[in-house]
Structures are given as structure tokens and as C-alpha cells.
Amino acid sequence: MATASGPILGCIADDFTGATDLASQLVSAGMRTLQTIGIPETPLEADVDAVVVALKSRTIPAKEATDQSIRALDWLREQGCEQFYFKYCSTFDSTPAGNIGPVTEALMEALGTAFTVACPALPANRRSVFNGYLFANGVPLNESGMQDHPLTPMTDANLVRVLGAQTTRDVGLIDYATLRQGDAAVIARIEALKAEGVGIAICDAIDNDDLFVLARACRDLPLVTAGSGLALGLPANVAERLDHTRDAARLEPIAGREAVLSGSCSRATLAQIEHARQHMPSYHLDALALDDDYQNVVDAALDHAKSHLEAGPILIFASASPEEVRRAQQRLGVQQAGELVERAMAEIAAELVGRLGVRRLLVAGGETSGAVVSALDVKGLRIGESIDPGVPWTTTLGTDEPLALALKSGNFGATDFMTKAWKLMP
Numbered sequence: 001m002a003t004a005s006g007p008i009l010g011c012i013a014d015d016f017t018g019a020t021d022l023a024s025q026l027v028s029a030g031m032r033t034l035q036t037i038g039i040p041e042t043p044l045e046a047d048v049d050a051v052v053v054a055l056k057s058r059t060i061p062a063k064e065a066t067d068q069s070i071r072a073l074d075w076l077r078e079q080g081c082e083q084f085y086f087k088y089c090s091t092f093d094s095t096p097a098g099n100i101g102p103v104t105e106a107l108m109e110a111l112g113t114a115f116t117v118a119c120p121a122l123p124a125n126r127r128s129v130f131n132g133y134l135f136a137n138g139v140p141l142n143e144s145g146m147q148d149h150p151l152t153p154m155t156d157a158n159l160v161r162v163l164g165a166q167t168t169r170d171v172g173l174i175d176y177a178t179l180r181q182g183d184a185a186v187i188a189r190i191e192a193l194k195a196e197g198v199g200i201a202i203c204d205a206i207d208n209d210d211l212f213v214l215a216r217a218c219r220d221l222p223l224v225t226a227g228s229g230l231a232l233g234l235p236a237n238v239a240e241r242l243d244h245t246r247d248a249a250r251l252e253p254i255a256g257r258e259a260v261l262s263g264s265c266s267r268a269t270l271a272q273i274e275h276a277r278q279h280m281p282s283y284h285l286d287a288l289a290l291d292d293d294y295q296n297v298v299d300a301a302l303d304h305a306k307s308h309l310e311a312g313p314i315l316i317f318a319s320a321s322p323e324e325v326r327r328a329q330q331r332l333g334v335q336q337a338g339e340l341v342e343r344a345m346a347e348i349a350a351e352l353v354g355r356l357g358v359r360r361l362l363v364a365g366g367e368t369s370g371a372v373v374s375a376l377d378v379k380g381l382r383i384g385e386s387i388d389p390g391v392p393w394t395t396t397l398g399t400d401e402p403l404a405l406a407l408k409s410g411n412f413g414a415t416d417f418m419t420k421a422w423k424l425m426p
């Protein structure tokens, strides 16, 4: 049985939606998992097999991202974790300055390990890696819409090159042909790469079977770095220590008003908003209008919410087309435009929950979720069943009253995600 001695797997996620994605994969593979928001100041109290520390470190300066990640690692080590997992986006979201390379390097140094893997593949959401190239929805990353991401535009699908530019370590490749030969071949390849002085290997993976092979081969690595896909295979490495009689995903039901907040400009979210607008009252937060007259725009969004919340879920969105985002960024600056919208979303979320009786909240966008969850003072999340792959319902820890939250990664979820989510609540 697990956990008399503490959790086995300690994870550090670089954004909040990514953290719930990872936690839900671990839960579905049988690990009782707790997600913390930020680095806790006190020891872990829950009896769990895995802990995911959610940071908001994807787009902050590399030095801050490494400092936060090392502090998270220290806390996870104090809780007794034995293996560590750095979770980034399945579309490898990063700026040219990092942060995947610098954080990986810092964690390797802290753990005293000379080698780790890097694999963003997530077949359930159509992210695969072949010959080191990342594909999203069947096309190279730089043609998938990610080239227009407001904060982390991805213009190169070759991950050996992308990661190589972010780290002083040599970056190698464990290719598909090796994966297909099974875990013994992958372990042999790891040893060969280590002997060549390679520090980080991008790993090909096209389907879940490839990830299971990779996970078995990573059994003895102190550190793995990946999207959430690799998490499906890791629990099997410690199966004899997990308590399979417990239901890893059961949540207490939560009643109250319902709202969707979206700051994600990803293609999947834009399609979900188009669909949702036909089914629920919606309000569009305009980034330039926020810049002109911030308080009036926020108040108008809240007035709109107030007059419709009683009848059912409402939607407030800043999400916009690449052209509209570019216009806002040209006037305000990239970082500033993002922060302005995030600030408004955070303030609206606090009012919806604090004054308007919202207890069930769906948030679209990783950075947006980070801003909202921080404003609500959430300390941790219990993870429930998934609405769509990688997006579970969760319930909050640390808030005055528990809330039901679903934090949706920009590119996750079916077109009817925002309408069907309510029917799948705990």
C-alpha cells in the first residue's frame, strides 16, 4: 500500500490547466493525486500517491521559473516523493528564452542526474512526436495554430532544435524505430546517449503503447519531463504499491450558479465559444476597451452576469481571432495585453464567486486559469472525472466554501465542451 511513507511521484507543472491535465491522467491510471496551487507552506496532509504542484511559470523570466521549480522540488522531496516529473504543454509552449530548457537543467542539477527524457506526446489529444518533430492535430506544430499563440508562438516543429536552443546540455533523440523495439531497446539507447554526453533526449511517441514503453524504460530515472501523456504509464511501474480498492476520482457534489470565463485564444476554444454562444448568454470583453475604460468594462460584464445567472450558465470571454489579438498587442504590447485581460478575468471571477453566488466555474486557458485560481485564493484541488481528455472537474481546497472548477487547456475539449460540462458535474 502507498503513502504510509508519503507520495511516490512528485510533479511540477508549469501552468494550472497543465497541472489538472496531468493530475487527471494520474488519477485515471490509478494514483490518488492531489494538486496544490503554488508551493504549499505546510506539509502535505492528504494520503495520496502523487502530488502535482501547479506553478504559473511558463512565460515568466527563466530565472524566476527555475527558482520556483527548485522550491517546488525541495517541498516535494520533503514530502518523501521518490521520482519527479516536470510537466509542460503538449505543444511544448515556450519562449525562445525558455523555460523548458532552463527548468529541466536546474532540476537535473538539483537531483544530481546527468540524463532525462523530454516527450510532449499526448495521443488522446492528437499530439505526437515523430523523428523529433511535434505534430498537433495531424499537422506540424508550426502549422497547427500554435504559430499564432498570444504569448508563446511556436514557429518550429523540430523539438531537438527548439530545446537545443534553450539549454547548455546536448539534446539527442530516442526515435520511433527504437520505441517500437520495446523498453529494453529504449534503455540501451538511453545508456548509449549518456555515453555520448547527451543530457536530454527528445522521445518519439505516436500512440499510448509507445508511451507505456517509454514509461517502463523511465522506471529508474530520478526525473522525467513530459506533457501529460507519459503519466498514463508511470503508475504501472509502482502498481504493487497502489491501493486499487479506492476510487481515485470521486468528488462531493457542489450546488450553485454556473459561469464560463475564457481568455484562451486557441482554435479549439474559439470553436467552443461559437457553439456556447448559441446556448447561453455571453459577454465579450474587448481588450482595447479594457485599456480605454477598465472599470466600466468590468462592471458591464458583471451587470450582464447579474441579470442572467439565475437562469443558467453564462459565458464571459476575451478570446479573439489572431487579427484581433494582434491589434491589441500592437497597441498595448504582448505581455501587457495578456496581463490586462488576465487581471480583468481575475477580478470578474472574484466578484462572481464573492458576491453573485457562482459555485461552479469553468475557465478556458492556462494563463487565464492561473490568474483566476490565484484571485479565488485556491490552495489545492481534488481531481474528479474528466469532461473530455485532460480536463477533469475538480473541487477546491482552501476557499471559504468549496467550489467546482474545471480548468480547460486552450486546445482541449470537443466543440460542445462548454455546454456538456455541466451535465457531467459531480
Ligand SMILES: Nc1ncnc2c1ncn2[C@@H]1O[C@H](COP(=O)(O)OP(=O)(O)O)[C@@H](O)[C@H]1O
Residues within 6 Å of the ligand: 149, 150, 151, 263, 264, 265, 266, 269, 286, 287, 318, 319, 320, 324, 325, 328, 329, 337, 338, 339, 340, 341, 342, 364, 365, 366, 367, 368, 369, 408, 409, 410, 411
Ligand atoms: N483579446 C485579446 N487580446 C490580447 N490578448 C488576449 C486576448 N484575450 C486573451 N488574451 C490573453 O491571451 C493569453 C492566452 O493564454 P492562455 O490563457 O494560456 O490560453 P491558452 O490555454 O489557449 O494558451 C492570456 O494571457 C490572455 O490574457
Ligand SMILES: O=C(O)[C@@H](O)C(=O)COP(=O)(O)O
Residues within 6 Å of the ligand: 015, 017, 018, 019, 021, 022, 088, 089, 090, 091, 122, 227, 228, 266, 365, 366, 367, 390, 408, 409, 410, 411
Ligand atoms: O499539455 C497540454 O496540452 C496541457 O496540459 C497544457 O499544458 C495546455 O496549456 P494551455 O493551452 O496554456 O492551457
